[in-house]
Amino acid sequence: MLYAILCYAHEETVFAWSREEEAAVMEKLHAVQAPLEKAGKLGPVGRLMPTTAATTVRKGRDEPLVLDGPFAETKEVLLGFYTVDFETLDEAVAFAKDLSAVNPGSSSYEIRPFYVFHPGQITASEAIV
Amino acid sequence: MTDIGWIELALTAARPQALGALLRYFRDLDTAEEAFQEACLRAVRTWPDKGAPRDPAAWLILVGRNSGVDQIRKRAKNEPLPEEAAFSDLSDAEEDIADRLDNAHYRDDILRLMFVCCHPDLPNTQQIALSLRIVSGLTVPQIAKAFLVSDAAMEQRITRAKARIARAQSDNTPGDKGVVGFEAPDAYERAARLKTVAAMIYLVFNEGYSSGVNKPDSIMFCEEAIRLVRILLRIFPSEAEIMGLATLMLLQHSRAGARFDNAGQIILLEDQDRSLWDKKLTAEALAMLDKAVRHRSGGPYQLQAAIAALHARAEKFEDTDWWQIDLLYQALEHLQPSPVVTLNRAVAVSKAEGPQEALALIETVAGPLDGYFYFHGVRGGLLMQSGQTAEAREAFDRAIALANSPAEAAHIRMQIDKLGEVGT
Structure with a gap:
């Protein structure tokens, strides 16, 4: 089974880390990932920018709403994600609007840029399991 | 940890x-x-x-x-x-x-806490010290060290500033200038507070950025200002100008590792090793600017951020889009006319058109900027480029007399040395 592991934390604290603290945490996290990487079991790993860099496209009654900031509702939960390489935020917003147009019912798409992205080693065929 | x-x-x-x-x-x-x-x-x-x-x-x-x-x-x-x-x-x-x-009380609570540190009667340095003490929670010795004063002097400065605020609160009636109300502000008052607080945050940043040295204390001012603007953005996520300010500070700070050599000498933008620019900060800044631009409501911070972004996007100094930068400075001159903006535009004009055009432009601000180090430095550089060696030397001498730090003076001396090479 292929799993997504999603990391939630207090960003006020995380972004107040000094460079040294940050480097120390990253090293420890990397050590935890290393055996999986060695075994060829690690898929994409990403580090996201703070929520201040986020934009949310929310399906409204008519035209989808484009809101600044992260998705903050508690009724809806995370059901999936896309990783796409766009030139501009406008392109990302247009893509999210297209997704919401064909997605029945209420849906929101949070657009958040990556700081770091490692594509990982898992191939598409394995991912269909 | x-x-x-x-x-x-x-x-x-x-x-x-x-x-x-x-x-x-x-x-x-x-x-x-x-x-x-x-x-x-x-x-x-x-x-x-x-x-x-x-x-x-x-x-x-x-x-x-x-x-x-x-x-x-x-x-x-x-x-x-x-x-x-x-x-x-x-x-x-x-x-x-x-x-x-x-x-949603907390949004106005945070804004009010920042706003009390911006009392109009307090000089800039006291606003900075007070917000570092009250909002950021730095200790008096930490702040004193960054300002190069004794702990006792800083303690006294902060106590006085607080007393000044307390006096204004008790002597005047709500609604008076300098009195901070405790009720939830209306939209107009909130916007005014936000603008004042943004200016204070940029002051904190510049205290570090313009200190002319790359030491932990000046880095601390910059990082703290960035932390504060992120707090503001979390509570006011749709303010394009606050996004602009965040972009501007992130981009300026991204160059911290490249702005000084090992001896502490200033390295100009054109000579900086761009591989030393912090890619993480640059990426975040450009993402933020994209968000701001979508609002289609320009402002001075966004314009300055857009100029900084053009520098960030140029892989080499030669790739810089000076023509765009000139246009953005023109827009900034229109929105916020200031001789310093014109001087900065002159630098872009010199790259896009030539030193003569730039010299003609800065003549228009020679009066108000006569006592300004940077003016004479830029003027000297332009005169040197156009081969007016004697005039250039005169301008550089004037710049050295007005230098704000040893690093600035040393930088101009280096220019004078180049002048010698040109002359011979």
Whole structure:
């Protein structure tokens, strides 16, 4: 089974880390990932920018709403994600609007840029399991 | 990270929200600070065993409020009871605070806490010191060290600034200039506060950025300003100008590692090793600017951010889009006319068109900028480029006389050395 592991934390604290603290945490996290990487079991790993860099496209009654900031509702939960390489935020917003147009019912798409992205080693065929 | 290290970070992160709420309850900065301090002491005692609460700010507000009320009761034994209006909401001090935090008070609480540090009567340096002390929670010795003054002098400066604010609050009636109201502000007042606070945050940043050296203390000013603007953005996520300010500071700070050589000499933008620019900060800044631009409501911070972004996007100095930069400076001149903006535009004009055109442009601001180091430095450089060696030397001499730091003077001397090479 292929799993997504999603990391939630207090960003006020995380972004107040000094460079040294940050480097120390990253090293420890990397050590935890290393055996999986060695075994060829690690898929994409990403580090996201703070929520201040986020934009949310929310399906409204008519035209989808484009809101600044992260998705903050508690009724809806995370059901999936896309990783796409766009030139501009406008392109990302247009893509999210297209997704919401064909997605029945209420849906929101949070657009958040990556700081770091490692594509990982898992191939598409394995991912269909 | 040790337990205590983690707790300290959590306390710092919760500080603006918790202290802001306590200021609203007690309507007095000293009482609020004492109450917050007491809550922090209890957090350090109890969190290591019990674990940190899920919402540290809510915990600190509840504990701080109770301890503040106790203090007022103790004092009241010796003094007449304060009037009920002197502090608000005390009747429901035991109420479940989590519900109350949801009602968006905290946004105005944080803004108010930052705003009290921007009293119009306080000189810039005091606004910076006060916000680092009150909003950021840095210690007096930390701030004193960064300002290169003694602890006692800084303590006195902060005490005076606080007294000035307290006096303005008690002497004047609400609505007067310099009096901070405790009711939720209306949209107009909120926008005005936001603008003032943004300017204060940029002051904090510039205190570090323009100090002319790359030492931990100046880095601290810059990083703290970036932390503060992120707090503002979290509570006002749709303010394009605040995004612009964040972009501007992130981009300027991204060059920190490339702005000085090992001997502490300034390295100009054109000579900087761009591989030393912090890619993470640059990427975040460009993402932020994209967000701001979508609002189609320009402003001075966004324009300056857009100029900085053009530098960030150029892989080499030669790739810089000077023509665009010139246009953006023209827009900035239109929006916020200032001789310094014109001077900066002249640099872009010199690259896009040539030194003669740039010299003609800066002549228009020679009067107001006569006492400005950077003006004579730029003018000297332009004269040197157009082969007017004697005039260039004169301008450089004038710049050295006006230099604000040894690094600035040293940089101009290097230019004079180049002049010698040109002359021979």
